[in-house]
Amino acid sequence: MTVAAVVGAAPLGWRDRLHAMRNRLLASPRFQHWAAAFPLTRPIARREAAALFDLCAGFVYAQTLSACVSLDLFERLAAAPVMIGTLAGEAGMAPEAMLRLVRAGAALRLLETDGSSAQLGPLGAALRGNPGVAAMVRHHALLYRDLADPVALLRGEASASLAAFWPYEQANDERALAYSALMAATQPMIAGEILAAYDFRRHRRLLDLGGGDGSFIGAVAKAAPLLDVMLFDVPAVAALAEQRLAAAGLAARSRVLAGDMRCDVLPRDADIITLVRVLHDHDDAQAMAILRNARASLASGATVMVAEPMAGTKGAQSMGDAYFGLYLFAMGSGRPRRPAELVAMFEAAGFIGTKLHATRQPMLASVMTAVVP
Numbered sequence: 001m002t003v004a005a006v007v008g009a010a011p012l013g014w015r016d017r018l019h020a021m022r023n024r025l026l027a028s029p030r031f032q033h034w035a036a037a038f039p040l041t042r043p044i045a046r047r048e049a050a051a052l053f054d055l056c057a058g059f060v061y062a063q064t065l066s067a068c069v070s071l072d073l074f075e076r077l078a079a080a081p082v083m084i085g086t087l088a089g090e091a092g093m094a095p096e097a098m099l100r101l102v103r104a105g106a107a108l109r110l111l112e113t114d115g116s117s118a119q120l121g122p123l124g125a126a127l128r129g130n131p132g133v134a135a136m137v138r139h140h141a142l143l144y145r146d147l148a149d150p151v152a153l154l155r156g157e158a159s160a161s162l163a164a165f166w167p168y169e170q171a172n173d174e175r176a177l178a179y180s181a182l183m184a185a186t187q188p189m190i191a192g193e194i195l196a197a198y199d200f201r202r203h204r205r206l207l208d209l210g211g212g213d214g215s216f217i218g219a220v221a222k223a224a225p226l227l228d229v230m231l232f233d234v235p236a237v238a239a240l241a242e243q244r245l246a247a248a249g250l251a252a253r254s255r256v257l258a259g260d261m262r263c264d265v266l267p268r269d270a271d272i273i274t275l276v277r278v279l280h281d282h283d284d285a286q287a288m289a290i291l292r293n294a295r296a297s298l299a300s301g302a303t304v305m306v307a308e309p310m311a312g313t314k315g316a317q318s319m320g321d322a323y324f325g326l327y328l329f330a331m332g333s334g335r336p337r338r339p340a341e342l343v344a345m346f347e348a349a350g351f352i353g354t355k356l357h358a359t360r361q362p363m364l365a366s367v368m369t370a371v372v373p
Helices: 014-027 029-037 042-070 084-091 095-107 122-128 131-146 150-155 161-165 173-197 215-223 235-247 284-297 317-331 339-349
Strands: 111-113 117-120 205-209 228-233 254-258 272-276 303-308 352-357 366-371
Touching: 014 029, 029 042, 042 095, 042 131, 084 095, 084 117, 095 111, 095 117, 117 122, 122 131, 131 161, 131 173, 131 317, 150 317, 161 317, 173 215, 173 272, 173 303, 173 366, 205 215, 205 284, 215 228, 215 235, 228 235, 235 254, 272 284, 284 303, 284 339, 339 352, 339 366
Parallel strands: 205 228, 205 272, 228 254, 272 303
Antiparallel strands: 111 117, 303 366, 352 366
């Protein structure tokens, strides 16, 4: 989908007029005062005020989490509570500063404190159980730098740190390995969502495009013991995947190939091709090239799967357009797509029978499949 620059006011329909009336009302100080005072609207007013404040303070919350991850507080507090003074000494800061951080973490349910000691809070415990989240928090240091001046980023006036991390345009082996390591750290929770939504045992051979170090196909191979698996990625990453799959005892069931998934000839003996967090990393022309290349390698009745966070997903709207929208813009490639957009892309590439499979946590990944006619 291309975005055309249109100058001038958009025509107003009845929905637009209703929205304009609503917005004038919500912007009125008099209405805000009334809504906060009236018992029936007071809970709504408080909830909306809190939501607006969270938007204003969100970067502080994110940096609080970043500090806790950088200091490894969640691991340090995993076994038992620790005195604030002890944590401060280990972190090289004053006890008052550590207490300030611990109380901030407690307000965000990351930690809990009685004022003299700290222990894990419910969100901190959940984060500790998902190491991929901490890996993403550390990775966000690049994104924070890019978003220091978001307008300059959107205007193309700032050089993006995150863009230098994206390896595929420059064919940079070091960057490719670093990016693959990040994807591998976050893969277990994604693979779990996909495996819960789709049964791979119906297939005989899987080809994972852009499969990184093989973490995903390793999980699939374990869940579907009779399935042979193949992986296709850039050369440096493919070599890493080959080692990892061999170490996992999958050498006899796996095949690893290197090249450019957009244009190189793909193996023609798979009956399912998977694209896990791959398509949204690519602009439309490149994404279509990948889908068409996949279609050319598949026989009639074979399946293609796209698994990634999708824009407009109910209950996960902020993850799609807000988080991934700006993240991928800073990366310089790709965009989050709505299910309807992916359906159109599948059809344009020659697939039919598109199906959206329900996942437990759509904010992590939605799963869509289509078949070759």
